[in-house]
Amino acid sequence: MLAKNGQKTMVDNLKPPAAVTIIGCGPGAADLITLRGSNAIRRADLIAGSARLVETFTAESSAEKIITNKNYSELFARLAATQGETKVVLLVSGDPLFSSLGALAIKKLGKENCEVIGGIGSFQQAFINLKEPWTNYNIISLHGKAYHNIEKIFADNAAFALLLDPKRNLKYIKEAIGEAVGSRYLYTVATNLSLPDEEVTELSYDELGTHPEQSLSILIIKKKPPEPLKGEASIE
């Protein structure tokens, strides 16, 4: 805020704004971050992010590092307390505004104090791997969501992708939906996308209960095409 004479006011001097750049780092591979994101990391004095992101994207930086865990209030208080001249970046996975700590950071720190640099979402990477357009898919995150209605999600969508987490996993989906509805869909699980142990596997409804679970997984679900009626003549 400027006083009438154009000088900074006392308030500005007491509470300098936090200027935090939130960077979407993409699905995980070191070469899938944007050039803009990687330049911002190179210039940063203070870098916050999960152990995985800090390890992958900041090896060459001598900036101070904060490893984020679930103690977000402490993290935001620390980021808000930085002086304007400290270049602070917050690394988040995938797209920084989809089911992301990036959105919470903006809420807590204020839009005016944040810049955002986009990144490829993990769900985008899943469809890139499948070489399938996702125009008609609804993308739904179950990550960390205590409340959701799986039956309604299946009833409302013919094609959708679910971002899973260790609790809301394949077994959980199988049990929540049940065989009568669940067996009408085709499933593909995309795990650890862009990372060395990446796996993309088609599964039947039954296999949802036995496929090995991984913490970074997306389940892509599509209604099976209707079976031809018995006795229907084929067209040659």
Ligand SMILES: C[S@@+](CC[C@H](N)C(=O)[O-])C[C@H]1O[C@@H](n2cnc3c(N)ncnc32)[C@H](O)[C@@H]1O
């Ligand atoms: C908190 S959400 C973050 C989503 C992120 N903003 C994005 O756009 O991908 C975390 C979830 O994203 C998905 N995810 C993130 N990275 C992934 C990857 N490399 N492979 C598969 N799923 C991934 C998983 O479902 C994981 O539980």
